[in-house]
Amino acid sequence: xxxxxxxLKLLQGCNSIRRLHKIHALVITNGLxxxxxxxxxxxNFCAVSVSGSLAYAQLxxxxxxxxxxxxxxxxxRGFAKSPSPIQAILYYNDMVFALVARxxxxxxSFVLKACERVTAESKCREVHGTIIRCGYESDVVxxxxxxxxxxxxxxxxxxxxxxxxxxERDLVSWNSMISCYSQAGxxxxxxxxxxxxxxxxxxxxxxxxxxxxSSCAHVGALNFGVHLHGIALEEGFVxxxxxxxxxxxxxxxxxxxxxxxxxxxxxxxRDVFTWNSIIAGCGVHGRGxxxxxxxxxxxxxxxxxxxxxxxxxxxxCSHQGLVEEGVEYFHMMSSKFNLNPGVKxxxxxxxxxxxxxxxxxxxxxxxxxxxxxxxxLWRILLGSCKIHKNVKIGETAMxxxxxxxESTGGDCILLSTIYAGAKDTVxxxxxxxxxxxxxxxxTPGWSWIEVGDRIHKFVVDDKSHPDYNEIYHKLRExxxxxxxxxxxxxxxxxxxxxxxxxxxxxxxTSYHSEKLAIAFGLAKTSKGTPLRIVKNLxxxxxxxxFTKYISRAFNREIIVRDRVRFHHFKGGLCSCxxxx
DNA sequence: CTAGGGTTAG
Numbered sequence: 001x002x003x004x005x006x007x008l009k010l011l012q013g014c015n016s017i018r019r020l021h022k023i024h025a026l027v028i029t030n031g032l033x034x035x036x037x038x039x040x041x042x043x044n045f046c047a048v049s050v051s052g053s054l055a056y057a058q059l060x061x062x063x064x065x066x067x068x069x070x071x072x073x074x075x076x077r078g079f080a081k082s083p084s085p086i087q088a089i090l091y092y093n094d095m096v097f098a099l100v101a102r103x104x105x106x107x108x109s110f111v112l113k114a115c116e117r118v119t120a121e122s123k124c125r126e127v128h129g130t131i132i133r134c135g136y137e138s139d140v141v142x143x144x145x146x147x148x149x150x151x152x153x154x155x156x157x158x159x160x161x162x163x164x165x166x167x168e169r170d171l172v173s174w175n176s177m178i179s180c181y182s183q184a185g186x187x188x189x190x191x192x193x194x195x196x197x198x199x200x201x202x203x204x205x206x207x208x209x210x211x212x213x214s215s216c217a218h219v220g221a222l223n224f225g226v227h228l229h230g231i232a233l234e235e236g237f238v239x240x241x242x243x244x245x246x247x248x249x250x251x252x253x254x255x256x257x258x259x260x261x262x263x264x265x266x267x268x269x270r271d272v273f274t275w276n277s278i279i280a281g282c283g284v285h286g287r288g289x290x291x292x293x294x295x296x297x298x299x300x301x302x303x304x305x306x307x308x309x310x311x312x313x314x315x316x317c318s319h320q321g322l323v324e325e326g327v328e329y330f331h332m333m334s335s336k337f338n339l340n341p342g343v344k345x346x347x348x349x350x351x352x353x354x355x356x357x358x359x360x361x362x363x364x365x366x367x368x369x370x371x372x373x374x375x376x377l378w379r380i381l382l383g384s385c386k387i388h389k390n391v392k393i394g395e396t397a398m399x400x401x402x403x404x405x406e407s408t409g410g411d412c413i414l415l416s417t418i419y420a421g422a423k424d425t426v427x428x429x430x431x432x433x434x435x436x437x438x439x440x441x442x443t444p445g446w447s448w449i450e451v452g453d454r455i456h457k458f459v460v461d462d463k464s465h466p467d468y469n470e471i472y473h474k475l476r477e478x479x480x481x482x483x484x485x486x487x488x489x490x491x492x493x494x495x496x497x498x499x500x501x502x503x504x505x506x507x508x509t510s511y512h513s514e515k516l517a518i519a520f521g522l523a524k525t526s527k528g529t530p531l532r533i534v535k536n537l538x539x540x541x542x543x544x545x546f547t548k549y550i551s552r553a554f555n556r557e558i559i560v561r562d563r564v565r566f567h568h569f570k571g572g573l574c575s576c577x578x579x580x
Numbered sequence: 581c582t583a584g585g586g587t588t589a590g
Contacts, residue, residue, distance in 0.1 A: 044581070073582060109583040144584040175585045182586095210586040217587095245587045276588045311589045344589065376590095 003030045004038050011041050017053055020045065024060075036071075039064045044074045054078050069101040076107060080114040088114035089123060096130065103134065105142050112145040121153040128162075140166060144173045151180035156189075171202050179211035187215035188455075191224065204231070206240040213246035220534035220561055221450050222254035229263075238266075245273045252281025255532045255559035255566055270301070276308045283316030285566045286575055291316030292325055307339050314348035318355055319565055319576075326352040343374050350377050354384025355579070359393045375406035382414050387579070391427075394418045409440035447513035448534040451524045458516040467520070475511060475519035482549035485572075490542035512543050514560065522554060530557035538562050539580065548572050 007030070010023050024042065032038050039060055046057035061067065061075045072095045079088035092111040095101060103111075108131055115124045128146060136142050143162050151159035163169070163177045174197050181190035194212055197204070209232055216225035229238075229247055237243045244267045251259030264270075264278045275298040282290035291313050298305060310333050317326030330349050333339040346369045353362040362384060366377045378397045385394030398415045401407040412431045419427030434440070446459045456465065465471060479487075514533055521531040539547075539562045551558050552572035560567045568575035 041581090070581070077582070104582095106582050113583090141584050146584095148584075170584095172585050179586065205585095207586050214587065240586090242586050247587095249588065271587095273588050278588095280588065306588095308589050315589090347590095 004032055004035050007032065007038055008041055011045060014045065017056075020056070024056075033063050034065060036064060036068075040068075040071045040074070043071055046078070054082055066100055069104055069107065072101055073104070073106050073110060076114070077110040080110045080117070085114035085117040089118070089120065092127075103130070105136055105139050108134075108136060108142045109145045112142075112149045116149040116152050119153050121150070121155060124149045124153055124155075125158075137165070138167050140168065140170055140173055144176050147173070148176055148180060151184060154184075156180065156184050156186060169200070169202070171205060171208070174200075174202055175205070175207040175211060178208060178215075182211045182215045182218075185218070187219045190215040191219075191221070204235075206237045206243045209237055209240075210242050210246045213243070213250045217246075217250040217253035219455060220254050220448055220532060221455055222251075222256060222532055223450055223453060225250040225254055226259075227453075239268070241267070241269050241271055241274065244269075245271070245277055248274065248277040248281065252277065252284065253561070255561055255568075257281055257285045257287065257566075270303070272303055272306060272309070275301075275303055276306070276312060279309060280312030280315070283312045283314075283319065284561075284564070285568075286316075286319045288316035288318075288320030288322045288325070292322070292329075295329075305337055305339075307333075307342060307345070310339065310341075311344050311348065314345060314352065318348055318352035321356055321579075323352055323356050323358075343369075343371050343376060346371065346374075347376055347380050350380045351384065354381055355387060357388050359384060359388060359390050363393060363396070373404060375401055375404055378404075378406075379411060379414075382411060386414050386418050386421075389418060389421045391418055391422050391424070409435055409442040412440060413442060443537065445513050445535065445537045447517040447536075449517040449521050450532060451521065456517070456520060458513040458520070460513050461511060462513065462516055465516075465520070467523075470523060471516060471520050474523040475515060478519050478522060478550060478554075479515075479546075481553040482546060485549050485553050487546060487549040490545065512540065514539070514543050515546065518547065518550060518558065522550075522556070528556070530559060533558065533560045535560060535562045538564065539567060544574065544578070544580075548574055 007023060007027060014020055014023060027033055027038055027042070043057050043060045043064070046053055046060060057075060057078055061071060064071055072091065076088045076091050079085060079091060088111060092107070095103060095107070108127065111127055112124065115127065131137055131142060131146065143166055147159040147162040150156070150162060159177070159180055163173065166173060174193070178190050178193045181187070181193060190211060209228055212228055213225060216228065232238045232243055232247070244263060247263045248260045251257070251263060260278060260281045264274065267274060275294070279291045279294050282288070282294060295305070295309070295313050298309070310329065313329055314326055317329065326349065330341060330345060333341050333345065346365065350362045350365050353365060359381070362381050366372055366381060369377065371377070378400050382394055382397040385397060394415055398407065398411060401411055412435050416428045416431035419431065444459060446457055448455050448457050458465065514535055517533050518531060525531065539560060544567070547558055547560065547569045549572065550556070551569035558569040560569070565576070565580065567580065
């Protein structure tokens with residue numbers, strides 16, 4: 001056996017960096033440092049193995065005369081996964097510039113991974129050009145990498161174009177397109193990809209389901225989520241922990257805490273995502289007690305909570321007014337679990353005290369927090385002042401937001417609502433002027449409702465729906481029914497003063513989006529079917545009162561997901577106990 | 581001899 005063969009053999013059994021150094025020493029003493037097969041093998045080992053060292057790999061790489069594609073690939077691959085992926089791009093540049101070794105499909109996969117990690121969109125376009133010049137534009141693996149890199153760099157249209165240009169698509173490429181849309185927040189597009197996929201013979205797997213379920217969760221598409229659950233059961237994907245976790249999240253976010261709990265209880269294996277999802281689910285449904293009890297089970301099961309666990313848990317405590325428990329768990333984060341509370345956790349605690357009416361305490365928490373300049377905390381306090389109609393602290397919060405240069409149109413509306421509650425016309429008009437003079441934008445409100453397999457979206461005073469006449473007719477009837485039971489439309493002081501509110505002016509002829517969605521739901525679904533509505537803003541006082549009356553007048557359960565929590569309306573009452 | 585895909589908060 002030749003010396004080089006012996007060394008190659010040694011390398012195969014090598015499993016630590018120390019042994020590697022010894023082998024390298026042998027390489028040098030035997031004068032084999034320019035033996036390309038040996039160097040390349042060594043290099044590959046360093047660049048790829050977890051126990052390898054990239055600095056060492058670089059050293060080896062530079063000892064190779066005229067490195068071939070394999071050696072370039074090793075070094076590019078190593079850096080693409082390293083903490084400095086930019087180095088991978090630099091080596092790729094050198095390789096292309098040197099014109100000695102031709103990049104192959106592996107080279108492109110590695111360099112694209114690096115582009116993805118450093119968000120280098122222009123580099124991605126350039127690599128795309130080279131891929132075409134090298135004739136790899138129909139390689140499904142390279143193109144899947146390419147479309148992911150575009151999508152994760154924010155160019156979802158280019159990703160779609162790469163996907164569409166593929167002559168054949170396999171399951172991974174379909175799944176990638178779905179998950180890229182889902183991760184980029186284009187949930188309808190993600191679901192539409194599935195419509196196309198259904199017509200192919202590709203089939204589907206757990207990855208497909210996870211991407212789709214995540215999008216269902218975001219848009220509140222329960223019917224479709226249930227359909228996917230059925231597929232998961234038929235095809236045996238429910239054992240897959242990712243699928244189980246995504247199902248819990250989907251049910252919880254689509255308003256079915258029961259469904260989420262059923263999946264949770266049926267799962268044989270649970271990880272931290274499983275626990276976090278169900279705890280957060282309880283939290284947003286106002287079931288802080290449930291979140292607390294599941295959290296205890298989590299500890300008994302020996303699963304380490306992380307910072308996300310506590311956002312769900314604390315959120316649950318604040319929505320149910322569990323002040324003592326919330327404070328206790330907040331302290332436990334650092335004392336027992338070695339977790340530093342972040343701004344989100346401080347936000348929960350400010351909300352916890354603020355919602356419970358302890359506004360001075362909430363103020364004190366912000367001022368003594370590590371981030372007293374964070375606008376989010378002041379905005380939460382301002383929201384609490386609205387609940388408790390506290391003008392003084394509300395003004396303090398607003399003043400601070402303005403000093404920080406962070407005040408928004410939404411904040412002005414919050415404070416003007418507080419002024420309106422105090423019948424302070426001067427305050428209201430001050431806010432109105434502020435919004436106008438600063439040209440502040442407010443978020444337009446919308447609501448969704450899923451009926452059958454379609455999602456219907458409404459904005460305020462929406463007249464774009466094809467069934468618009470029927471919906472408005474139904475709404476007038478519905479308002480009449482509610483009025484018979486005692487509903488009195490809340491004439492908002494702010495509107496009288498002429499201020500554009502979050503969902504614009506509501507006059508006798510103007511309707512918030514969720515009223516339209518409710519009327520549509522009542523018209524299009526059979527008696528007794530629960531209505532599930534998703535909103536992008538908080539529910540306003542008038543719509544909240546309206547929905548309570550409707551749930552009684554039509555004997556319907558109405559579940560409304562607003563920006564931060566769920567409201568379950570039933571028999572004239574709401575699960576939030578009018579506290580939101 | 582090396583390549584592509586997944587979930588939770590905000």
